[in-house]
Amino acid sequence: MAEKKRLILNLFEMNCVSHITHGLWRLPDNNRERFNDIEYWIELAKLLEDGGFDAVFLADVVGTYDVFRGSADTSIREGLQIPNNDPAVVVPAMAAVTKHLGFGITFSTTYEPPFAWARRLSTLDHLTKGRVGWNIVTSYLPNAARNFGHSGEVEHDHRYEIADEYLDVLYKLWEGSWDDDAILADREGNVFADPAKIRAIFHHGKHFTVEGPHLPSPSRQRTPLLFSATASAAGTAFAGKHTEVVFTGGPTKEFVQKTIENVRAAAVEAGRAAHDVRFVAIGSVIVGRTQSEAEAKRAEFDRLSSVDGQLAHAALPWDPTAYPPETKLGDVIGEDDGGIGRWRDVDGEQTVGEFLAGFSQAGRGPFATTGTPEKVADDIESWLDDVGIDGINLLQYHSYDTAKDFIELVVPVLRERGRLRTHYDESESLRDRVFGAGDRLPDRHYGARYRGGTHLPADRAAAFSG
Ligand SMILES: Cc1cc2nc3c(=O)[nH]c(=O)nc-3n(C[C@H](O)[C@H](O)[C@H](O)COP(=O)(O)O)c2cc1C
Known part of the structure; x- marks a missing residue:
């Protein structure tokens, strides 16, 4: 019999008060208002690692939701992703108190040029010993565009065109700029690194010109695990070429299945294998010891859920x-x-x-389940086997009770059924955890083409003439 598919288990977070479950920050003992405190993130990271989570996935936006009722007032009243803080900055605090938990960090390719971001992510990959992933977004908020000097939203497909070149620059820096054996650390000879094994990238494209070399040395994964969320044609082609874990929302099971099918086809089109991409869906899980306990929780969430907040978010x-x-x-x-x-x-x-x-219900997304641990586990198994997802990003109603309930009630059942690891492997990068095939991008991924400096111009003149 084929081995059972194991669940990838992530917590869906954001460095703000109200991420998606608007209105619920008011629940008794909800810790959402503590997001400015480093202790909030430290406690969360320890809880998730002790509970067996694979990663914490940090969403992000760089503008306000100001379309509904023509201003940001509703969002501001709701704490809807404002105030919000930078997701990447809380990662080292969480990494310092954990050994295995991964970190999915959202960052947009539309506004800030690639060189500095490549450096920041390499730094985080070093500090976490290979536990970072990047959720690649192109940003949809008009206010975000105005924050970075544009008069309005950059057109959708154009954003993906920019993102494609952005990734090209990053692969050149991450994969091509340094050889693995560039660092000699030769104290006797006073040679720290070998210049023959480190090269500029001389990228000269339509949107970016970057000379290099990359400033950090190669980190464990080099290219961090690549996430994105999409359903559009341009985004699907992008995901087929670049993305390793697609994060799906969408209204129905059929929508998710179609997304999976389309992205796998796009991956094959891009020279990859269909199973080089994994799929993680938003998981709306409300669990109780009995069905009625779970339903009572859900009723309370529905009661406090803010329709205004959801309308502004939409x-x-x-x-x-x-x-x-x-x-x-x-x-x-x-x-x-x-x-x-x-x-x-x-x-x-x-x-x-x-x-x-x-808009008035707390249960959200295509995968929503309310019930006993067994019912929740049945539904998760059905989504793994019948819908074809590989994991969930658990939606938080209450911090930290959503994660605590899942750990206490659902994790043991999933483990018992062989759907969840019982322990972490001692020294695993995030990519290796997800694919079981080493720390680095597979050879057939587009980004691997720059290894050892192949496909890079020999010098500046060649870059500008080519
Ligand atoms: C589950 C999910 C989570 C997302 N999280 C973010 C986010 O944190 N920041 C962001 O700017 N966009 C986020 N997005 C939006 C996506 O990046 C993307 O803009 C959206 O899926 C539409 O893509 P498409 O136009 O290619 O279909 C998210 C989308 C989904 C489905």
Whole structure:
């Protein structure tokens, strides 16, 4: 019999008060307001590692949600991703108190040029001994664009074009700029590193010009584990070429299955194997010792869940709360408002009341389950085997109770069923944990082409003439 697929288990976090479960920061003993404290992150990291999580996945945005009701006021009132802090900066504190927990860090390719980011991620990969991943985003908020000198959002497919070149620069720095044996540390001869084994990259492209060499020496993974979330054609082609773990949201099981199928096909198109990509879905899990305990928790979450917060997060360009509930959506939204909600399709026949009901529930995303540990484990197994995901990013309703409940109630059942590791391997990088094939990008990944300086211009003149 084939071995059972093991769950990749991540916690979905953000360095802010209200990430996705808006309104729930008000739950008794919720620690969300402590996100400015280093102790918050230290306690969280220890909890997750003791509980057997693979990684903490840190979302990020670099602007406010200011489309709904024409301003950021709703977001500000809700603590909706503002205030927020830089996700990368909390990683060393968590790494210092753990040995195995991985870190997925979100960063956008649209606004800050690649050289400094390559250096920061290499530094983090060194400090964590190979435990970092990067969630590559291109940023969707108009306010983010205005924060970085643009007049409005950079056009969608153009953002992916920039991202593609961005990654090219990074692979040249991470994979091509230093040979593994460049550091000699020869005290007698007073030679720290060998200049013959370190090279400039002389990247000269449409969006970026970077000479190099990369400033950090090669870290354990060199290129950190690459994540992205997408469903669009441009994003799928990008993921097929670059991404190792795709993070999927989406409204339904079928949507997730289609995403998996499309990205795997794009990976094969890009010369990779279909299984070079893993899929992690948002996991909305509300667990109790009994079904009724779980349902009572869910009812409390629903009661405190903020519809205003969810509408602002969805960046609705119109305000459904301003219409009588029986109004048909088709009668109030214009053609150009079709982008309602970033992850939502709109049916013109639906009423405003029905539409709003979808925003009032705490259980979110395609994978939502409420019940006993056995029921939750059954649903997770079904998603692993029937839908084809490889893991979940556990959505937090309460910090730290969501993670604590999962660890106490669900982890033992998943372990018993052979779906979750019982211990960490002593010295594993994040990539090795996920793929079991070593620390580095596989040879057939596009980024591997620069190893040893291959495919790099010999000098500056060659870069500018080529
Ligand atoms: C589950 C999930 C989490 C995401 N997290 C972030 C995030 O933290 N920051 C961000 O800027 N975008 C985030 N996004 C948005 C994606 O990066 C991307 O813009 C979105 O999936 C649309 O991609 P597409 O236009 O290629 O289909 C997330 C998307 C999903 C589905």
